[in-house]
Amino acid sequence: TIPKNVTTIGVNAFDYNQLAELIIRATNQNFKIENNLLLTKDNKTLIALIGDHDSITIPDGITTIRAYAFWDSELTSVMLPESLTTIEENAFAYNRLSSVIIPNSVTTIGEEAFIENELTSVTLSGSLTTIGANAFYGNYLASISIPNSVTKIEEWAFAYNDLTSVIIPDSVIIIEASAFESNSLTSVTLSKNLTKIGEDAFYDNDLTSVTLPNSVTTIGYYAFYQNELSNITIEGDSTRFNDDWESIGFPIALKP
Numbered sequence: 198t199i200p201k202n203v204t205t206i207g208v209n210a211f212d213y214n215q216l217a218e219l220i221i222r223a224t225n226q227n228f229k230i231e232n233n234l235l236l237t238k239d240n241k242t243l244i245a246l247i248g249d250h251d252s253i254t255i256p257d258g259i260t261t262i263r264a265y266a267f268w269d270s271e272l273t274s275v276m277l278p279e280s281l282t283t284i285e286e287n288a289f290a291y292n293r294l295s296s297v298i299i300p301n302s303v304t305t306i307g308e309e310a311f312i313e314n315e316l317t318s319v320t321l322s323g324s325l326t327t328i329g330a331n332a333f334y335g336n337y338l339a340s341i342s343i344p345n346s347v348t349k350i351e352e353w354a355f356a357y358n359d360l361t362s363v364i365i366p367d368s369v370i371i372i373e374a375s376a377f378e379s380n381s382l383t384s385v386t387l388s389k390n391l392t393k394i395g396e397d398a399f400y401d402n403d404l405t406s407v408t409l410p411n412s413v414t415t416i417g418y419y420a421f422y423q424n425e426l427s428n429i430t431i432e433g434d435s436t437r438f439n440d441d442w443e444s445i446g447f448p449i450a451l452k453p
Contacts, residue, residue, distance in 0.1 A: 242261045257279070268291060282305070330373070332354045336358050341360060353375045353378070360380040394416045
């Protein structure tokens, strides 16, 4: 039972318990319980799920899902409201979600937000600017449409999925380390404004060809290692990666 004077409830405050019920005193001006969810009184922030539930509909008005809110909750289905703008780190980590639609109002998906679920389908928000590190790591995604609002794909964001092709929109400037490691990519179209491809970014895929835009100035170690590359097109100065050709993972026979 939460008394009237409590103003702050921290991340994971009730984790590793077997709470069947959480009671908020009617005189508490900061928190409330609604449909098995612990919410702020202003109906803006979702803090935690109370009890075990397979399916959850998050109420309209919620703008932020707090870190670890549904962490390891065995969820199989979730409906997100159009009011939502932020999904914090680990919010839905280690569940059993098979599909999720991220509303167009969402601008930020935090680190490990959907790590190790059972996702085969994800619809990303058209307003999304940030895809956090490990956000969709370890799922079963065969395809993904990255919106033309994302500027940076963080490390391991889509690693260990089943992606066969991906188009990186021209809004993306940076792909961080291991972002698409260990998929089944046979095709990748890189952003025309891309400047950096991090180490291991496309490590362990099935790529046979790649075109590097003129904008790319940095490619990390093993970025294309463990692929089947037989054709590499470099726009602009074709010698700018010569010193690191093998460390990038390009066959030495294809060196300009």
